[in-house]
Amino acid sequence: MESEAFDAVDLGLLHALQVDGRAPFSRIARVLSVSDRTVARRFARLAATGAVRVTGVTDSGRIGGAEWVVRLRVRPHRADELAHALAARPDTAWVTVLSSGAEIVCVFRTAAAESAPLSALARHSDILGVDAQRMVRHLTRRRWSGRTSALDDDQVAALRPAQPVASAPVALGDLDRRMLPRLAADGRIGYPNLAGALGWSESAVRRRLDELRRARVLGFDVEVDAALLGYSFQCVLWLTVAPHHLATVGAALIESPEIAFAGAITGPHNIIAVAVCRDADAVFDYVVDRVGALPGVTRLDTAAVTRYAKRAAPALIPR
Template identity: 35%
Template structure:
């Protein structure tokens, strides 16, 4: 499916699913002024082409229950592809980015404890044949994550129509996670819009149980659904990573202010001297200096100390991506980072 065949209604549909990932075809049809059957057919066409998909990630209520390691890797030049492929096959690795600069790969891994991060770095990353050197930092606070990034294709009236159908959130906390919940996480990670009938069959539970469990996991923010798309289709085809240094007493306020910058997809605090990381999507790499100026103007306490262009995102939250950002494969998640609380 060439990009030329994707029209404004397709982009509106993706935007709608960014807002309400499990909305019914009827709800989506009302918001987009389309027949529900047409909406379903459009979505099937997009997903089969790898241009858009809905997945599931561990929600913010559990972010303190595991560790995120940001690992920069210097590779032997002719082994970079092999190293990226090996890392992408690992269920603990959520992202693999090929970057400009000395450290040609940036991998993001989720593990349960700092000791597990240590073992992972020494036992896997450090022993990959193509790895010449690596350095790693731990995420301390996540301020903004990619699931909050939106296309801007919908009119405000369409957004309101979808928001009116959204179920209210329950009080956060108090929920426990068991083996059934982990299986639902695995299945929704594969397809966040998987029907309750299929969830019932594959998880070996009744449909009322599947409905109740999924709604509870989402309402308590134990899981979060997100609609992703091929970056080349988004209108922001280029991306970059920025590392900044901020005085600790100003870090919180600075990071919170940067989450309001539309091009910022990810903002998180890290250990180390470069204690703030930003992942940005750009309409062109030529916009990077302008964006850096915007960022530095927002806080006199921030200094950008390093930057790299992203040449290719190889893996993104379990999806293997081609050079255009299309989904070409799926790696099941490590459900053990979805703990019993």
């Protein structure tokens, strides 16, 4: 699919789904001033080509879990195979191969009292080194602007779902443990199909999904290849920041339109971020002129992303 295939309706649809991944097509159609059929047809086309995917994303912290950022130094000729295997694991949430081909970065989700499976990884003959750091806090609370710039404030307000409510961490039940993986694979699966697959009533499934959303356990994200939107260069940034500057640097990063994700982690690099830019020149300008100039940044390492094997949802493993 070529980037020019994304017209104003497509971009509006992407933005709408990022506001509410389960918004009915009829509501999106009203906001975009097009027909229901047009919205449904556009989404079906984008989904069929693999250009767009709506995924259900679970907040580990809200269910008493933890996230670990794991850097694997690997044999370059085995990187793709290893990334594929990591993406197939149910405990990984993000897997990417970096430009050297000798490094894979992934995020493991575990119970709070557990760590990433370092021993098993270190024993693998093609993994030459392992480093794991705990994700302390997600800094990014907004969506990457490259896919959320098509709608105005009134349109966003018309789409925004009910606001979440503060609550204690949520204990998951059997229905949740069966439902969440299916929503991760297809965030827009219809209630009748979801209920049928789970063996629960549609009303129970609908009610529990709404409860999980309002408790901030479940959110929805839109996976889209940034290159199709004209952004051809993505890279991971590892920052070492003086502790008393962490809040300031974090705030500056999350306000940058280039940043798709930023998080505070343990270890010598205490911030990880993902930057999405139009080309290599734009990355250079952003890193040198803006990030490198932030007070408190004492070290900045970058690595271009070669490919994503997994973002947040289960990988689409070829059969």
